[in-house]
Amino acid sequence: MGKIHIFTDADLDGAGCIFLLKKIYKNFTYQVTTEKKFREDFLNWQLKNKISDFDKVIICDLNLKDNIDMVDRTGIEIYDHHSEHVEKRDQYNKAITYLEEDGSCTMTIYKEHEPELTNYQKLLVKLINDYDSYTLEYPYSKPLDKVFWSYTGNRVEKFLNDFGEGFKGFNQYHKNMLSSLERKTKEFIENETFYTGKLKVSGEDRFIISCFIQFNPNEISEILLKKYKCDIALLINLKGKSVYFRKRKDCDISMAKLAEKLCDGGGHDDAAGGSLNDTIINITKLLKPVE
Numbered sequence: 001m002g003k004i005h006i007f008t009d010a011d012l013d014g015a016g017c018i019f020l021l022k023k024i025y026k027n028f029t030y031q032v033t034t035e036k037k038f039r040e041d042f043l044n045w046q047l048k049n050k051i052s053d054f055d056k057v058i059i060c061d062l063n064l065k066d067n068i069d070m071v072d073r074t075g076i077e078i079y080d081h082h083s084e085h086v087e088k089r090d091q092y093n094k095a096i097t098y099l100e101e102d103g104s105c106t107m108t109i110y111k112e113h114e115p116e117l118t119n120y121q122k123l124l125v126k127l128i129n130d131y132d133s134y135t136l137e138y139p140y141s142k143p144l145d146k147v148f149w150s151y152t153g154n155r156v157e158k159f160l161n162d163f164g165e166g167f168k169g170f171n172q173y174h175k176n177m178l179s180s181l182e183r184k185t186k187e188f189i190e191n192e193t194f195y196t197g198k199l200k201v202s203g204e205d206r207f208i209i210s211c212f213i214q215f216n217p218n219e220i221s222e223i224l225l226k227k228y229k230c231d232i233a234l235l236i237n238l239k240g241k242s243v244y245f246r247k248r249k250d251c252d253i254s255m256a257k258l259a260e261k262l263c264d265g266g267g268h269d270d271a272a273g274g275s276l277n278d279t280i281i282n283i284t285k286l287l288k289p290v291e
């Protein structure tokens, strides 16, 4: 087997893809990127590498809807599950594509190759899929995502070290981290100032809840949506100059589309992100502190 290089997304699902591809291909190089950084990373990689020198170049869990022209090349294999990308699968001519509306890209790869896994490893795949689809059927999937984001440096390697043999529960380090995060989140919800107001989206007034954050956006937004009975949570990370959106489950607006419209972002229907810009700042000016 020749050389393989993989580009994967920076989140838990992207790590799950590497976990499965290791069962399928054993040896490869990989790099972690994001939907936003992909174009630049892929072009930079090509300054030093030629696709034809590789047996294949695999790209997984990245919504390439705006980059199809760049990646539709012989020798490239693409796995993805983002609906906006799947919708455009007919635009590919040369690349081999596995574009399916699965709960996660990890599941897309699993279904395509069905690698031999132990029961613990199958459970890991289920948890990643449960988390990425935000079905949250299993109590361990959310904590698993938190453990993943708690890693510093090379998260994928650390994740593979801890869970390469599958999910056998959390170790003491994971448990300590999770309880400290829980404490921090609780304190944040109790003490932080939140802002609320109405924003017209798709012709209707939507109730927004907003705050500044630096950690745990998924959980904090969920708590806020419930507590303040709002449609959309808009969380702003000033340090990271980024914005995070999450909607309540039965709200009919796609956060991916909203993020794209407001701040050149993207993601999923339930949650999405983008960069902090003037549009977002102007929206926050309309919001008032919750009393």
Ligand SMILES: [Mn+2]
Binding pocket: 013, 014, 061, 081, 104, 105, 132
């Ligand atoms: Mn994914």
